[in-house]
Amino acid sequence: MNVIRPLRTFIASHQPLRVISRSIRNVFFPQKRVLNRMITVEVSTLCNARCIFCNYRFGYRKKSIMNLDSFRSIAESSIRLGYEDLSLTSMSGELFTHENAVQIIKAAKAAGFNGIFCFTNGILIHKHNIEELLTSGITHIFISFPGFSEKLYEQIFKVSTFSDFKKSIQMLLKTHKSLDSKVKISFLPRTYLTLREIKDSEFYRSCISHYISDLVDMDEPLYFYDTWGGDIDSSQLVEGMTVDLNPLKSIHPFKKTYPCNMMLRFGILVNGDVRLCNCRYDSTIGTTKDSLYIGNIADHNNLESFMLANKVKIEKMRHEYINGNMPALCKKCPMYTPVDFNSYFNYIKSENINR
Numbered sequence: 370m371n372v373i374r375p376l377r378t379f380i381a382s383h384q385p386l387r388v389i390s391r392s393i394r395n396v397f398f399p400q401k402r403v404l405n406r407m408i409t410v411e412v413s414t415l416c417n418a419r420c421i422f423c424n425y426r427f428g429y430r431k432k433s434i435m436n437l438d439s440f441r442s443i444a445e446s447s448i449r450l451g452y453e454d455l456s457l458t459s460m461s462g463e464l465f466t467h468e469n470a471v472q473i474i475k476a477a478k479a480a481g482f483n484g485i486f487c488f489t490n491g492i493l494i495h496k497h498n499i500e501e502l503l504t505s506g507i508t509h510i511f512i513s514f515p516g517f518s519e520k521l522y523e524q525i526f527k528v529s530t531f532s533d534f535k536k537s538i539q540m541l542l543k544t545h546k547s548l549d550s551k552v553k554i555s556f557l558p559r560t561y562l563t564l565r566e567i568k569d570s571e572f573y574r575s576c577i578s579h580y581i582s583d584l585v586d587m588d589e590p591l592y593f594y595d596t597w598g599g600d601i602d603s604s605q606l607v608e609g610m611t612v613d614l615n616p617l618k619s620i621h622p623f624k625k626t627y628p629c630n631m632m633l634r635f636g637i638l639v640n641g642d643v644r645l646c647n648c649r650y651d652s653t654i655g656t657t658k659d660s661l662y663i664g665n666i667a668d669h670n671n672l673e674s675f676m677l678a679n680k681v682k683i684e685k686m687r688h689e690y691i692n693g694n695m696p697a698l699c700k701k702c703p704m705y706t707p708v709d710f711n712s713y714f715n716y717i718k719s720e721n722i723n724r
């Protein structure tokens with residue numbers, strides 16, 4: 370009998386070491402670091418998967434894409450605001466559902482971004498010009514996948530698209546090698562499999578292993594998932610995958626200790642809504658009840674004038690967080706990443722929106 374998986378499942382569901390170590394870190398050792406000047410712009414709210422750990426499948430958001438001109442304006446404004454790095458990761462959408470995904474990346478590069486990255490499920494990459502993608506200015510592609518079989522796609526991503534994924538990855542890695550591309554490609558397993566089991570799969574051995582290098586890597590599987598504001602619990606996942614239960618990350622009184630790193634981030638949604646953090650949302654998304662919502666850029670000439678007009682509101686939201694009156698979503702969010710006060714306030718002082 371294989372005792373490894375039940376043992377791992379037990380440890381995963383009880384998370385003792387994780388709870389203790391993260392809790393100690395949260396209370397005593399917040400991150401001390403220079404935070405990079407990064408902004409997120411979402412260009413598509415469409416996704417071609419229905420992952421069991423994501424709230425996309427609840428359909429809270431209107432499906433739409435951002436046009437190239439709107440994106441260009443936001444990108445240029447972001448550069449004038451001092452942002453250097455861009456995430457094109459949609460909160461619940463897939464970059465490559467946008468037919469102009471590569472043009473979007475090129476426009477970001479032309480605007481002046483240094484680092485441009487995205488998280489993608491990779492399934493649709495083969496529909497784009499891969500050579501153009503790898504020379505577009507993108508610097509890092511993070512590819513999430515449930516394992517390398519149709520069964521795993523159906524079980525975890527809830528779609529039968531493994532053959533498309535395979536095609537995309539084969540084309541991507543082959544082109545990456547032939548171009549001697551410096552774009553970093555990271556594979557992110559979202560599964561109950563162990564890394565060993567992933568590496569033992571036929572697709573990994575025949576199509577990926579020989580490309581592994583400093584630029585192409587395979588991460589450890591993620592076993593702990595966000596609850597998306599309480600919408601997802603472990604019963605919706607499969608054995609070996611569980612929601613993050615760390616109490617000192619999830620119970621809001623403990624979060625008073627330090628501010629969350631993500632309160633320094635802004636995200637611009639397809640519809641022009643601007644949010645703080647923007648890594649998670651709940652059913653209030655798209656309404657003024659959304660506790661991380663700041664406003665919409667449509668009411669302003671550009672992102673700079675939006676930031677200026679909302680400076681006081683942003684300051685208030687951040688100030689309230691530190692004083693324990695945090696946004697409703699933060700109270701339920703296990704993605705809390707504490708940052709020390711020096712790093713936090715130094716970053717805020719350096720923000721152009723405060724000038």
Ligand code: SF4
Binds near residue numbers: 418490
């Ligand atoms: S691919 Fe990403 S956005 Fe789409 S359902 Fe999965 S986790 Fe959500």
Ligand code: SF4
Binds near residue numbers: 629700703
């Ligand atoms: S606690 Fe969660 S939702 Fe709140 S700012 Fe941090 S990561 Fe974002």
